[in-house]
Amino acid sequence: MILFDHVTKLYPTQQRPALDDVSLEIEKGEFVFLVGPSGSGKSTFLRLVLREERPTKGQVWVLGKDLNRLSNWKIPMLRRQIGTVFQDFRLLPNKTVAENVAFALEVIGKPSSHIKKVVPEVLEVVGLEGKESRRPDELSGGEQQRVAIARAFVNRPMMLIADEPTGNLDPGTSVGIMKLLDRINRLGTTVVMSTHDAQIVDQMRRRVIELEGGHVVRDQTRGVYGYAQ
Amino acid sequence: MRATFVASEVGNGLRRNLTMTLAVIITVAVSLALFGASLLVRAQVSAMKDFWYDKVEVSIFLCSKGSDTPSCAGGAVTAAQRDQIKADLESLRPLVDEIYYESKAEAYQRFTEQFKNSPIVDNVTEKSLPESFRVKLADPTKYDVVASAFAGRPGIEQVNDQRQVLDKFFQLLGGLQAIALLIAGVMLVVTVLLIVNTMRVAAFSRRRETSIMRLVGASNFYIQLPFLLEAAFAAAIGAVLAIGALVLMKVVIIDGVLAPSFQFTAFVGWEAVAAIAPVMLITGIALAGLAAFFTLRKYLRV
Ligand SMILES: Nc1ncnc2c1ncn2[C@@H]1O[C@H](COP(=O)(O)OP(=O)(O)OP(=O)(O)O)[C@@H](O)[C@H]1O
Ligand SMILES: [Mg+2]
Numbered sequence: 001m002i003l004f005d006h007v008t009k010l011y012p013t014q015q016r017p018a019l020d021d022v023s024l025e026i027e028k029g030e031f032v033f034l035v036g037p038s039g040s041g042k043s044t045f046l047r048l049v050l051r052e053e054r055p056t057k058g059q060v061w062v063l064g065k066d067l068n069r070l071s072n073w074k075i076p077m078l079r080r081q082i083g084t085v086f087q088d089f090r091l092l093p094n095k096t097v098a099e100n101v102a103f104a105l106e107v108i109g110k111p112s113s114h115i116k117k118v119v120p121e122v123l124e125v126v127g128l129e130g131k132e133s134r135r136p137d138e139l140s141g142g143e144q145q146r147v148a149i150a151r152a153f154v155n156r157p158m159m160l161i162a163d164e165p166t167g168n169l170d171p172g173t174s175v176g177i178m179k180l181l182d183r184i185n186r187l188g189t190t191v192v193m194s195t196h197d198a199q200i201v202d203q204m205r206r207r208v209i210e211l212e213g214g215h216v217v218r219d220q221t222r223g224v225y226g227y228a229q
Numbered sequence: 230m231r232a233t234f235v236a237s238e239v240g241n242g243l244r245r246n247l248t249m250t251l252a253v254i255i256t257v258a259v260s261l262a263l264f265g266a267s268l269l270v271r272a273q274v275s276a277m278k279d280f281w282y283d284k285v286e287v288s289i290f291l292c293s294k295g296s297d298t299p300s301c302a303g304g305a306v307t308a309a310q311r312d313q314i315k316a317d318l319e320s321l322r323p324l325v326d327e328i329y330y331e332s333k334a335e336a337y338q339r340f341t342e343q344f345k346n347s348p349i350v351d352n353v354t355e356k357s358l359p360e361s362f363r364v365k366l367a368d369p370t371k372y373d374v375v376a377s378a379f380a381g382r383p384g385i386e387q388v389n390d391q392r393q394v395l396d397k398f399f400q401l402l403g404g405l406q407a408i409a410l411l412i413a414g415v416m417l418v419v420t421v422l423l424i425v426n427t428m429r430v431a432a433f434s435r436r437r438e439t440s441i442m443r444l445v446g447a448s449n450f451y452i453q454l455p456f457l458l459e460a461a462f463a464a465a466i467g468a469v470l471a472i473g474a475l476v477l478m479k480v481v482i483i484d485g486v487l488a489p490s491f492q493f494t495a496f497v498g499w500e501a502v503a504a505i506a507p508v509m510l511i512t513g514i515a516l517a518g519l520a521a522f523f524t525l526r527k528y529l530r531v
Contacts, residue, residue: 050444073449080446090441106234107447151445 001159001190002026002049007058009044009214017056018044020214026192028158031185033201034194035225036211042194045211046161049192050082051075063158080108083152083160083189087167089144091136097123097147098132104151122154126180142173146180153184160184162193166200174200198225238455239462242431249427250463256423257467257513260416262474265509267409269475272501273483274402280495282369285391289314289362289379293333296359296386303383306360310384317378318364324374327365333358359386417512421520424460428524431456439529453525457518464517468510475502475509 003025010017019041026032034042047053048060051067060067063081070078091100098119105115123129126146136144145165152160162181166174178200185191195201201208201224208223209216243250291311292301318328331339337355344350364375372390380388432439442452479502488496 076443076446076448078446079444082446084444090437090444092438092441103441104445107442107445107451109451112233155445 001028001030001063002192003059003061004045004048005059005061007048007055007060009041009048009053010056017214019048019055019211021058022211022214022216023058024209024216024219026190028190029185029188030190030192031182031204031206032190032192033204033206033208033223033225034192034211035196035201035208036217038196040211041214042211043163044214046163046192046194049161050084051078076108080155081158083149083155083157085145085148085152085160085162085165087164089136089141089148089168091144091147091151093136096133096135097128097139097150100136100147101151101154104154108155118154122150125153125183126150127176140173141169142176145169145177149177149180149184153189157189159190159192162191164194164196166195166197171197171199178204201225235454235458239458242435242455242459243462245434246427246431246459249430250459253420253424253427253460253463253517254467254470256416256420257464257517258470258474260413260420261468261471261509261513263409263413263416264512265471265475265505266478267406267413268505268508269478269497269501270402270406270409272497272505274399274406276495276497276501277402278399281395282392285369285395287364287366287372287375288389288391289318289364289375289385290359290387290389291361292384292386293356293359298386300381300383301386306384314362314379314382314384318362321375321378324367324371325364326367329363329365331361331363333360336360417516421516424464424517424520425524428456428460428521429528431459432525432528449529452529453522456525456529457521460517460521461514464513465510468513471509471513472506475505 004022007019007022008017009019022041022045034045036042044053048055048067049062051060051062051070054068062078065074065078067078092103095103101119101122102115105118106112120129120132123132126149128143128146128150131139131143136147139147145168149160149165160181165181166177169177174197181191181193182204205222205224208218208220208225210218210223291306291314292298292304294305296305315328315330318325333355336358337353340353340358341350366372366375369392372392376388376390379385439452479497479499483496
């Protein structure tokens with residue numbers, strides 16, 4: 001699924017690399033937490049997977065493709081197989097819940113008959129049935145994040161990338177979102193999420209990769225958040 | 230490709246950016262109208278050239294008694310000289326198309342005919358007008374060949390080309406056309422800058438949509454298409470307005486004012502307008518499309 005081979009990422013304006021010689025592999029169907037202090041390189045890692053950034057050194061393989069050798073016009077095809085969720089939801093405020101989800105399919109040219117069929121289905125999966133025609137500002141934070149997850153999942157991607165998906169939510173709401181991500185993972189989608197939420201990591205007992213200053217300092221199959229060094 | 234979706238995106242974009250869209254339409258219309266006008270002047274010049282060059286002749290005036298050019302030092306032209314000139318002109322065929330000899334009497338007749346309402350006729354006698362050969366050239370631009378062969382020869386007072394007079398007039402029109410073209414060029418540059426800026430603002434104001442499009446894997450083409458169509462659509466409307474202005478120029482200025490008052494010359498017909506209109510439309514759309522394309526390449530990167 002994801003293979004990092006001695007990957008270093010140095011932003012042009014920065015002295016110190018955001019990721020420094022990182023090598024790791026994530027298998028199909030895994031659920032992986034990416035933890036570490038602020039500035040440790042979690043978002044950089046995820047951006048490299050999405051090919052929003054290119055590594056300074058080393059190779060990134062995603063879904064069997066060497067991203068260094070992937071030509072620009074093939075990037076959209078890669079991203080269609082990866083769902084993405086962010087802390088700030090990134091919904092379109094002037095579109096309804098259903099329209100926000102449908103947008104993701106419209107812009108990749110899916111026929112409207114297909115869209116009419118799958119949008120209600122995915123809204124049911126994320127637990128938003130009955131709220132199709134609300135706008136984002138008529139929803140709670142947790143509900144908005146569910147819309148974002150529905151949008152990321154509606155195309156049934158191989159992989160879901162979530163950058164602090166519960167970062168803006170209270171603990172109770174976060175649990176609901178985590179249950180949803182767990183369910184999506186059990187449906188066969190690989191999930192990689194970064195988080196600062198110790199409670200969630202401790203409860204889920206999944207693989208934990210800890211970054212610090214751009215290095216992998218821990219990679220544990222059934223880890224917890226605050227593992228003492 | 231979902232045509233209805235793209236169409237609604239284009240419609241939204243145009244409405245959201247209405248003032249900018251209007252500005253683009255107006256500058257495109259003005260610059261293309263000027264561009265079309267300059268092309269129309271060029272067509273007019275070429276219509277007049279066709280009309281006049283067909284009629285102009287080279288006149289070889291022969292010496293009369295008392296002509297004071299050096300080549301007339303031997304007094305009035307002799308019969309032998311006249312025959313020699315005629316023979317030499319014949320040898321220049323096929324460049325020389327028609328040769329016509331005009332005697333003093335014929336010259337006087339033509340003169341009185343031309344100026345019958347003018348008192349000048351009273352001061353002119355048959356003797357004071359020179360006899361001449363009127364020569365029509367197959368290719369009027371080859372005037373130099375005739376001039377160099379005959380100017381300054383004994384018995385010839387002067388070689389005159391009517392084309393030279395006309396050329397001054399055409400130069401004037403050419404100058405007008407150049408100025409119109411220059412202004413049109415400047416306006417087109419302004420238009421391009423405006424479109425670049427409009428696209429930048431549009432890309433910025435819709436960065437939320439476009440960033441989501443990128444994340445969910447929309448192709449570059451799909452992301453840029455609504456912007457390109459918006460620019461092309463605004464340019465097309467501007468071009469249509471400009472073509473309307475061109476038609477108005479033809480109807481009001483050429484057919485309405487110029488043609489009735491200057492009946493001695495030819496004016497451009499509708500086929501010229503029909504040839505220029507598509508050039509304007511294509512120039513407008515291509516310019517807007519290219520300006521938008523290169524701006525978007527910079528602002529909507531994957
Ligand atoms: N676009 C950028 N240009 C320059 N430097 C950047 C850029 N993005 C991140 N960085 C730097 O790279 C380092 C790693 O940043 P990154 O965003 O990956 O951290 P993070 O682990 O996601 O932090 P947080 O938990 O606060 O989100 C930081 O030092 C940051 O300042
Ligand atoms: Mg981050």
